[in-house]
Amino acid sequence: MTTAPEAPRTDQVGSPRLRKEDARLITGQTNWTDNIQQTGMLHVAFLRSPHAHARIAAVDTSAAMKQPGVTAVFSGADFAGEQGSLPCAWPVTEDMALPAHPPMAVDEVRYVGEAVACVVARDAYAAADALEAVDVEYEPLPAVVDMEAALAEDSPLVHAGSGQGQGSNKAYVWPFEAGDVDAAFGGADVVLNRRYHQQRLIPAAMEPRSVVCRPEGDSFTLWSATQVPHILRLMLAMTTGVPEHKIRVIAPDVGGGFGSKLQVTAEEVLALLLARRLRKPVKWTETRTEGFQTTHHGRDQIQDISIAADADGRVRGLKVDLLADMGAYMMLVTPGVPVLGAFMFPGIYKMDAYSFSCTGVFTTKMPTDAYRGAGRPEATYAIERIMTELADEIGMDPMELRRRNWIRHEEFPHTGVAGLTYDSGNYEAATDRAMELFGYDELRAEQRRRRDSGDPVQLGIGISTYTEMCGLAPSRVLGQLSYAAGGWENASVRMLPTGKVEVVTGSCAHGQGHATAWSQIVADRLGVPFEDVEVLHGDTRVSPKGMDTYGSRSLVVGGTAVVEACDRVVEKARRMAAHMMEADEGDLEFSAGRFTVRGTERPATTVQEIALAAFAAHDLPEGTEASLDADSTFDPENFSYPHGTHLCAVEVDTETGEVDIRAYTAVDDVGTVVNPLIVDGQVHGGLAQGIAQALYEEAVHDADGNLVTSTMADYTVPTAADLPDFTTDRTVTPSTTNPLGTKGVGEAGTIASTPAVVGAVVDALRPFGVRDLRMPCTPQRVWRAIAEARAAERSEGGQR
Numbered sequence: 001m002t003t004a005p006e007a008p009r010t011d012q013v014g015s016p017r018l019r020k021e022d023a024r025l026i027t028g029q030t031n032w033t034d035n036i037q038q039t040g041m042l043h044v045a046f047l048r049s050p051h052a053h054a055r056i057a058a059v060d061t062s063a064a065m066k067q068p069g070v071t072a073v074f075s076g077a078d079f080a081g082e083q084g085s086l087p088c089a090w091p092v093t094e095d096m097a098l099p100a101h102p103p104m105a106v107d108e109v110r111y112v113g114e115a116v117a118c119v120v121a122r123d124a125y126a127a128a129d130a131l132e133a134v135d136v137e138y139e140p141l142p143a144v145v146d147m148e149a150a151l152a153e154d155s156p157l158v159h160a161g162s163g164q165g166q167g168s169n170k171a172y173v174w175p176f177e178a179g180d181v182d183a184a185f186g187g188a189d190v191v192l193n194r195r196y197h198q199q200r201l202i203p204a205a206m207e208p209r210s211v212v213c214r215p216e217g218d219s220f221t222l223w224s225a226t227q228v229p230h231i232l233r234l235m236l237a238m239t240t241g242v243p244e245h246k247i248r249v250i251a252p253d254v255g256g257g258f259g260s261k262l263q264v265t266a267e268e269v270l271a272l273l274l275a276r277r278l279r280k281p282v283k284w285t286e287t288r289t290e291g292f293q294t295t296h297h298g299r300d301q302i303q304d305i306s307i308a309a310d311a312d313g314r315v316r317g318l319k320v321d322l323l324a325d326m327g328a329y330m331m332l333v334t335p336g337v338p339v340l341g342a343f344m345f346p347g348i349y350k351m352d353a354y355s356f357s358c359t360g361v362f363t364t365k366m367p368t369d370a371y372r373g374a375g376r377p378e379a380t381y382a383i384e385r386i387m388t389e390l391a392d393e394i395g396m397d398p399m400e401l402r403r404r405n406w407i408r409h410e411e412f413p414h415t416g417v418a419g420l421t422y423d424s425g426n427y428e429a430a431t432d433r434a435m436e437l438f439g440y441d442e443l444r445a446e447q448r449r450r451r452d453s454g455d456p457v458q459l460g461i462g463i464s465t466y467t468e469m470c471g472l473a474p475s476r477v478l479g480q481l482s483y484a485a486g487g488w489e490n491a492s493v494r495m496l497p498t499g500k501v502e503v504v505t506g507s508c509a510h511g512q513g514h515a516t517a518w519s520q521i522v523a524d525r526l527g528v529p530f531e532d533v534e535v536l537h538g539d540t541r542v543s544p545k546g547m548d549t550y551g552s553r554s555l556v557v558g559g560t561a562v563v564e565a566c567d568r569v570v571e572k573a574r575r576m577a578a579h580m581m582e583a584d585e586g587d588l589e590f591s592a593g594r595f596t597v598r599g600t601e602r603p604a605t606t607v608q609e610i611a612l613a614a615f616a617a618h619d620l621p622e623g624t625e626a627s628l629d630a631d632s633t634f635d636p637e638n639f640s641y642p643h644g645t646h647l648c649a650v651e652v653d654t655e656t657g658e659v660d661i662r663a664y665t666a667v668d669d670v671g672t673v674v675n676p677l678i679v680d681g682q683v684h685g686g687l688a689q690g691i692a693q694a695l696y697e698e699a700v701h702d703a704d705g706n707l708v709t710s711t712m713a714d715y716t717v718p719t720a721a722d723l724p725d726f727t728t729d730r731t732v733t734p735s736t737t738n739p740l741g742t743k744g745v746g747e748a749g750t751i752a753s754t755p756a757v758v759g760a761v762v763d764a765l766r767p768f769g770v771r772d773l774r775m776p777c778t779p780q781r782v783w784r785a786i787a788e789a790r791a792a793e794r795s796e797g798g799q800r
Contacts, residue, residue: 012520012530013740016677019516021509031252033210033225038281041212042071044274045127046267046284047117047134048293049109052145052364052705053158054138056107059117064133067119069126072278073134075117076104079273084239086329087264089231089484090336096172097362099162101329103266103273109138110158110328111366112706113293115266120274120282143705144169147302147323147361158328158362171326171360174339178417179353184317188308192393194386198378199775200300200325200699202292202709203371204717207255209295210285211268213275219246220275224268227257228548229508231485233540235264235332240272247272251538254510258689259370260295261510262550263332292710297699298371300325301338303382305345307390313401315390317353318417320345320382326360327367334369335360336483340469341375343418347383348427348467348643349405354417364705370550372689373747376468377754384464384755388763389771399431399440402465413736420469422641423736426669430731431465434645434667437727443649443663451767456655459662460764462648464756470744471640472551488635489553490545491561493522493569495628497615499608501526501533503565504631506546507558508538512746513678517555518562520674521740525566526607527593545633552642552744555674560738561634568630573610576628579621580613581605640735642743644668648756652764657783659695659761661724668748669731672741676730679745683728686749692718693750694757695776769793 024030061073076083086101104115117134121127142156149155150169157169164170185191212223220242226232229249237244254261267284274282286294306319324338342356387405391398407414409426416422435441440461447459472478473487492504503518519533536542547557570590577595578585581602588595594604610628613619617626649663666683673679696716700709709715734741754775761777762770769789773781 012523013672013674015520015675017516017520017530017675019513019678020519021513021515025253032207032255033212033223033252034285036212036223036252036283038212038214041281041283042120042122042278043124043127044271044282044284045119045124045131046115047131047136048113048290049105049116050112051109051138051140052112052143053141054109055141056105056109056116057137057139060135061117063135064119064130067126067130067133069122070119070130071122072120073117073130076102076106079104079270080106082240083269083273086266086269087235087239087332088330088334090333090482092174092335092339092482093172095164096335097159097162097164098330099159103269110364113290113366118270120278143703144362144364145701145703145705147325147363150361150363158364163362169362171330171362172335174358176342176356177354178419179317181317181319181353181355184353185308188316189311190309190390190393191306192386192390193306194389194772196303196305196382196385197774198299198301198303198381199693200368201298201371201693201697202699202715203258203260203295203298204291204715205256205258205260208286208288208291209261209265209267210283211271212281212283213271214281215275215279219248220272221248221250222268222272223250223252225254225261226251227254227261227508227510227550229538229540230506230546230548232264232268236269236272239264239269242272249540251508257510258372259298259374259550262370263296288712289710292715293707294366296331296369297327297366298368299378300368301378303378305382305386307386309390309394311394313394313396313404315349315351315405317351318346320356322358324358324360325363325365325368327363327365329367331367331369334367336481337368337370337375338378339375339481341379343420343469344376344379345383346416346418347380348407348465349383350407351417365701372686372750374551376747377690377751380464380466380468380751381755384466385759388463388759392766398463399435402463406465421638422467423638424733425467425641425643426731426733427465427643430643430667430669431645433729433731434647434665437667437729438647438663438665440647456653458652458654458764458767460650460652460760460762462650462756462758462760462763464646464752464759466646466752467641467643468748468751469639469641470552470747471556471636472553473557473636474638475635485547486635487547487553487557488633489547489557489561490631490633491558491565492631493562493565493629495569495607495611497612499528499532499611501528503533503535503562504543505535505537505558505562506543506548507554508546508549510549512549512554513675514554517559517674517678521559521562522566525563526569527591528607552746555742556640556738556744557634557636559740559742560636561632563739564632564634565630568632569628572628572630573607575621575624576610576614577605580610636737638737640671640737640743642668642670642745642748644748644752646752646756648760650757650760650764652761652782654786657779657781657786659777659779659782661691661757663727664724665727666749666752667729667731668745669733670745670748671733671735671743673730673732674740674742679730680728682745683749684726686747687726687753688718688723690750690753691723691757693775694754695778696722698776
């Protein structure tokens with residue numbers, strides 16, 4: 001007599017399961033793109049411009065061709081007829097300037113590091129050595145580094161005749177207005193104006209960019225450290241003319257992206273063209289300096305923001321005027337990043353009117369593009385900083401000001417002044433929990449004591465009560481914003497005859513934990529063991545349909561596609577179960593992977609048994625296919641809106657300018673949590689990057705356009721030792737726009753943390769008259785701000 005197997009757990013969702021991916025990753029059994037070897041493979045090195053702006057008068061490759069191990073040397077002119085222009089998928093206005101962006105420069109270079117020639121050799125060292133023998137004659141042109149100077153009438157042009165109205169470095173102007181802005185500001189008791197700078201950042205993923213391309217007859221397989229294999233495949237076809245079905249893109253293990261690998265890069269296009277021309281596999285892997293110079297940068301905005309309010313603190317209106325540095329070219333979503341942030345400047349607050357304008361500006365620097373948060377951190381920073389400044393202006397506690405203006409939990413769903421409909425939220429609950437864990441009142445009391453005693457180490461408290469729009473998806477909305485693609489996601493669930501499950505997802509993981517989270521969802525939905533689920537992704541031949549990973553969309557969009565595919569598997573199985581059990585479908589109940597007949601003692605039939613019966617196909621219901629497999633393409637109607645309250649306490653040594661984070665508390669609401677360990681990891685990683693912007697990182701160019709922070713010695717990426725312990729917790733307000741009730745979490749920590757940290761530093765210096773600091777808040781900048789404030793105070797005292 002056999003015993004029926006024990007039913008699997010049905011509480012996988014919400015459990016802190018260890019990640020399936022980790023054992024392989026931490027034991028070195030990884031397959032990074034640079035690990036990939038091919039028979040007869042050649043190696044590519046690029047000669048890059050030392051000038052930010054110059055004409056290319058001549059390129060002589062003859063001496064390089066004679067170097068040992070060299071197979072071929074090419075200049076941009078050699079590929080001018082076939083390399084096309086790197087794509088931009090987001091023309092935000094009809095009259096946006098969109099100059100050609102050749103993967104390898106032909107006539108002119110427009111940023112330091114732009115490729116002008118390449119060497120192909122038998123090994124990477126021979127290729128790099130031969131670069132020195134390539135002779136390029138440049139005719140230097142004026143660099144354009146400062147955004148405001150770039151808009152002056154007498155500014156040198158980055159692209160002659162390509163700006164708005166021709167003869168301009170203005171790329172576009174994107175306006176938005178809601179409500180009667182003049183009335184809101186004209187009738188306000190208080191109007192506050194501030195200028196904030198979002199410094200340029202370098203993503204600096206742990207794994208450098210790398211690409212391998214192998215020709216296979218008239219087809220090509222391309223491996224790349226990319227976040228977007230499906231988008232890359234399409235864009236390679238459109239750029240090079242190689243038919244899409246002749247290109248296979250594989251994203252193997254990818255060691256971090258943060259938006260920097262959401263791109264179609266020059267090196268990917270050129271790898272395909274080189275493989276086609278030479279009929280040999282080719283590989284390129286960037287050096288760290290190359291990565292700093294030529295991986296797209298993030299942020300780089302000047303934000304002029306004005307807020308209008310009544311004397312009691314009620315916000316009436318908001319004005320935002322942005323200058324956004326595009327760099328030298330428009331890359332995949334370059335112009336859309338600041339536009340995406342436009343909808344988040346009002347944050348969680350109710351107001352009568354809002355106006356926004358963004359001017360995109362060309363400069364002779366590496367292009368900017370998506371970096372973790374992509375427009376939303378910039379917006380959150382501005383609104384949270386100016387809300388605190390408004391509280392100081394009217395003499396109110398900054399948390400009380402927020403409470404007076406935010407959307408209350410009973411008001412959801414709520415359509416804000418920027419036109420977005422927030423489906424769910426409870427800012428009160430998240431804030432109350434954060435203040436409790438943080439000890440807000442006690443720290444305020446300590447702050448007063450330190451100020452009264454003149455303590456040289458001052459305490460500052462920063463607040464960020466944020467929300468963000470993520471689950472970047474709704475295709476109709478993206479279409480209204482002129483984005484070229486949709487935002488849907490696809491998943492397939494395959495029931496194997498042995499009862500195991502394969503999940504094919506179009507969402508491509510690079511550290512997010514897809515294999516674990518998807519297995520938890522499927523295990524619960526189908527009632528199969530967690531261990532019996534295998535997740536496949538990152539290969540356009542294995543997973544032919546997908547929109548990839550960015551914008552905290554994987555779980556909200558891709559996970560929902562998995563749920564829908566599972567539900568279709570169950571419905572197919574239900575018909576077969578009814579036939580096998582000689583029952584009506586309506587009498588069947590499905591739970592924990594088993595079908596039972598309601599109100600009877602008949603033995604259960606498992607979904608695994610049905611999968612085997614479907615494979616055998618000996619006795620199927622009439623008109624039923626021999627498969628339980630199902631797929632789904634999900635396109636949500638709305639974004640998801642995680643929110644939370646982050647509180648930061650810093651100690652600032654006023655004699656040295658040193659800043660030490662004493663306490664950091666983050667209470668986030670990301671809806672239903674599938675795996676708490678993954679959520680905690682995402683929050684911690686996001687906090688690290690947001691704190692890095694606040695205190696450590698800045699890409700600096702000199703007047704000639706040279707990147708002077710081009711190494712890890714100059715660009716200070718913090719380590720774990722530089723970061724504090726984090727106190728994290730969650731409240732749960734399920735989303736109403738997807739069946740899981742989930743909201744995105746991948747970017748939340750970055751979006752929330754920067755204003756909390758900078759706000760805390762400014763708060764510590766407020767007794768000295770300091771109202772703002774440029775990021776990053778380095779000891780030198782803090783010390784200078786204190787010294788300048790004291791000098792100004794002495795000067796005013798002397799005049800009186």
